[in-house]
Amino acid sequence: MTEIAKTIGDHVELTQQMKQMLEDSLGEKLRAAALAAKLKLNPDIDQVTNEQLAALSRELDIDHITLWKRIGNDIVALKSSNAKEINMSSKTWDYWYTAFNQLFDSGAVTVPQGQKLPHYWSGPINYASSDPSVINKWGYYYDGTTNYLINPYVNAKSLLQFESGSGTEALVQRMLADNKNLLEITGFDPQFFGKAPIIKIKNGIPVNNLDVRAVIFGPYSYQDDSDDAQIQQAANTGRMITETATIKNTTVMKSFIPIQGAQPYVIGITFDHTSIQSTLNRQLLKHIGISLGLLLVTMVASYFIAGFMLRSLHLVMDQVNALAQGHFRTRLSIRTKDELGLLAAQVNAMADNLDAYWMQLHNAAEELQHTQQYLESFINHTSDAIHVVLLNGEMMRTNNAFEAMYGWNKEEVEGKRLELIFPGHEQEFEHIRSTILQGYPIADYETVRMTRDGRSLDISMTSSPIRDSQGEIIAIASISRNITVRKKTEEVLRKSEKLSVVGQLAAGVAHEIRNPLTTIKGFLQLQKSKGPLSSMYLDVMLSELDRINFIVSEFLVLAKPQASCYELVDLQTILRDIVLLLDSQAHMNNVELQLDLATECSPIHCEPNQLKQVFVNVLKNGLEAMPDGGSLRIQLEHTSQDGLTVRFIDQGCGIAEKDLVRLGEPFFTNKESGNGLGLMVSQKIIANHKGTLNIQSKLGQGTCVEIWLPVAAVQEASVHKG
Structure with missing residues (x-):
């Protein structure tokens, strides 16, 4: 059966190669059409009309031509002989969008899918985004002489006709019709098999694209839970994998054959094991019939043959009876090479085959029973x-x-x-x-x-x-x-570290309040000695009182217990508040706080007080790392469409490489008065916000603490990924 499976796999692989050759030939035709179109069109897309493209499509004997142009971080179809294509965006087209950008950047496409020629790429046939009821073959050409990408395309009906008439699907159907023991032949894509189907919305219609389907060709009705593991093993090892299973009350034998190439896939072949066993039984009956016939001939000839011949026949009969009773391991002793010796050899071969198949069935049943017992034990223990x-x-x-x-x-x-x-x-x-x-x-x-x-x-x-x-x-x-105990422990640690930070901030807050109080006291003494002051002085006094009120409020927010309440917050506001709160302490340490904020930042969904606790902890560590003063830079920028990055860069003493790996461990600290819990609590707070906290440092060169936080839309979607 292994050789039969390999033979079938070779036939299917050859048919797939023929289909790929046809598709590549069509891709080369589209490249020639693109070159011809380049010679006839103005290199400036603004000087090309849709009517020109329609006439040129008819002249080149292709369906349509579309011109694509890069606009910002998108590539858009601006001109086309097909009105449905105009203004289409390619930004969500996965590897197609990557191939377009590579053509515009260097002319060399490196994505594994599709046909790649100089300054040209042709993707696999697929449903059209402008009309999902149509399957097309597209080509894309760009050599830098135009400000647009040339996209000729045709209907893929010739490839579909080949597939239905002479291609893989037709070959599979013929093989299934010609061999009743063959239940199904299926092509699997190991990249997508076992995963949720990828559905794209094209022109308002949900479509499962041809290039991301788990089943490439053939039926797949005999499904088993172990198929995914067998397919991945065959694809990874490059070896054929065979297994026996019971599906739909039928004992089947499955073979998975890996096919290597630009786009590797696995061919699954399912045989009716019961039918094969019936064939073996018929062969057994045939052998028994032959044996009985020989026995009858021997009985007739017994009148003329010596007792030695009769004894040999009795031995053969005893062996056949033993096989009929299920004793497959008894064997005949072969002493001659005449007809009786050959008969004994055939009976022994039959016994060997029956014993091998019986052992396979017995082992499979034991394996299934052990697996069931293992799963039950795992679930219950x-x-x-x-x-x-x-x-x-x-x-x-x-x-x-x-x-x-x-x-x-x-x-x-x-x-x-x-x-x-x-x-x-x-x-x-x-x-x-x-x-x-x-x-x-x-x-x-x-x-x-x-x-x-x-x-x-x-x-x-x-x-x-x-x-x-x-x-x-x-x-x-x-x-x-x-995780009740763990949550309580985390809350205790967070509150402990918060109280530690508040205690350390007390001196800075007192100094920050003393400065505006001195100003207000001076103005009051001036009023006492010279009479009522002008409104300008009163405005300065009110401004100083507002500053005192803000500092005290921020200090109380950090000091008193807060219930976790997530809300949409502008990260710029939080950073400005923290800088204002610690500015006085920074001046006392001869440190300049430099704030570098992005002009526009998306809001994040967070617990503001917890983030303030993290930022205060990081800033205080930076201040303490610069006893001789310096500058501490705070950066906020959009590092991607789905997240913001905050960096705290100091000019301090840095951290030794051996200590970097231990940062975040409970009670690990290099400070004389530290407890080692601050960074651990900060990491947990950032993790609860679905973010990351990374530290880079070199001894004597300073430290950079980088915190990445997702924007609000990404945090809402993260529940899908757990």
Whole structure:
């Protein structure tokens, strides 16, 4: 069967190569059309009309020509013989957009997909964005002599006709029709198999593009949970993988054959193992019939043959009877090379084959039983609570840890609906449920649930959809881990570090308040000696009082306990407030605070007081690292469309390389009065905001603390990724 599978795989691979040759030939034709169009069109896109493109398309015997131009960080179709193409954006076209940019930048395309020629790239056939009912073949040419990219394209009906008449799909159908033992032949793309389908919206219609499909060709009805692992193993090792399984009450043998190339794929071939076994049984019956015939001939000839021949026939009969009773490991002793010796050899070969197939079936059954026992043991002995809920809310399955964590036993909950959602978290639960029903898993999501006796329980939850054989979601599986103790410990550490920071800020705040008080005192003494002051002096006094009020307010925000309340906040405002709060302490340390803020920054969804605690901690560390003074630079910029980066760059003593790896460990510090908790608490706060905190430093050259935070839209979407 292995050789048959390899032969079928070779035929399918050859047909795929023929299809690719046809597609490459069509791509070369489109490149020639693009070169001809370049010679006939004005190099300035503003001097080209859509009517010219329509006439040129007819002249070159192609469907349409579209001209693309780079505008900002997008590449847009500005002119086209097809009105539906005009003003289309390519920014969301994944590797197509990457190929366009590479053509504009260097003329050499390096994406693995598609056909690559000098100054030219042709992507695989696909649904048209302007009309998803049409499948086209596109070519793209740019050599720098024009200010636009030339895009001729044609309908891919010739390739589709080849596929349906002589291509892979037709070959698969013929093979399935000619061989009843062959159940299906399927082409898999290991890059996308086992993952959620990628759906693109084209002209308002959801489309699963041809180049991102998990199944490339052939039917795929005999599905097994282990297929994904087998396909990935075959693709990674380059070796054929074969397994036996029971699917749809049929014992099947699956072979997965890796095909290497520019776009590697795996061919899956499924045989009817039961039918193969029937063939073997028929062969066995044939051999038994032959044996019986020989026995009859021997009985007739026994009148003329010596007792030695009769004894040999009795031995053969005993072996056949033993095989019929299931004793496959008994063998005949072959002493001669005549007809009886050949018969004995055939019976022994038959016994060998039957024994081998029986052992394969026995081992497969034991393996399935061991796997089931292992999974049951894992589910029932893990410390994490596992429960499976049907879409109507009924509990389908729980484990022992669920009973210990939530208080319900299996008999009480299975088949019933439970109230696990803590009051106030209903909207969050519905949002998580809708995300899972869309096919997205939730990983390590921290939330609150309710036990049987009404207590709140802090948990880290991982949930994923369960699908049936048709791919429909039928239930939701959740794994819960109790993190109540961890959350309380984190809160205690955060409050402890916060009080430490507040105590250290007290001296700076006192100095900052003393300066405006001195100014106000001077003006009051002036009024006492010279009478009423002008409004200008009063305005200065009010300004100084406002400054005192702001500093005291900021100090109280850091000092008093705050409930976690996330809101949309401008990060520039927080940084300005922190600089104003620590400016006096910086001057006392002979340090200049330099604030470098981006002109426009998107708001972030955060807990402002916690971020202030982080920034104060980082700034104070920078001030303390510069005992001889210097400058401490604070930068805020958009480093990407989905995040902001804050950098604190000091000119201090720096950190030794051996100490860098230990930063963030509890109670690790180089300060005489430090406790080592500040950076650990800061890292946890940033992590809770879905951000990152990195430190770069060289001894004697200073330190750069870089904090990245996602903007509000990305934080909302992050629940999809857990």
